[in-house]
Amino acid sequence: MTISVLTRRADFLAANRGLRNARPGFVLLTRPNDGHGVRYGITVTKKIGNAVVRNRMKRRFRELLRAALPEHGLPDHDHVLIGREGGIERDFAQMGRELGYALEAAREGKGDPARRPRRGNKQKPR
Structure with a gap:
């Protein structure tokens, strides 16, 4: 599997x-990708910390995905990990288990309930 x-x-x-x-440490997004194989992406926003912290988090996520996706990844799906605030301090093995749980839930078609839409950047009239 590539x-x-x-x-x-x-x-x-x-x-x-x-x-x-x-x-607790991340959000996993999965979506079918029309036969492009298993693909992954990583996103960590500037809210998380400085560049050193964000890059460390991305390296950890990359390693988690490389270990988990060959066996547990959904075929012909995109997998995106979004870093959350507590992700940098979490135990690496614990995050690996949580990723396994998230991939299993995605395989079963279970996800979190839809979020409410964000409010626009509309200024209040004066």
Whole structure:
């Protein structure tokens, strides 16, 4: 099974419309990708910390995905991990188990309930 990396913004946006499984250290998004094989992407926003912290988190996520996706990844799906605030301090083995749970839930078609839509950037009239 070949595993490739998502690079296009459109692929990340499409994954955001897929199934969402939130865990304490990350959110896993999965979405079918029309026969492109197993692909993964990682996102860590600037809210998490400085560049050193964000890069460390991305390295940890990359290693978790490389270990889990060959066996537990959904075939012909995109997998996107979004870093959350507590993800950098969490135990690596615990995060691996949580990723396994999230992938199993995604395989069964179970996800978290839909979030309410965000409010726009509309200014209040004066």
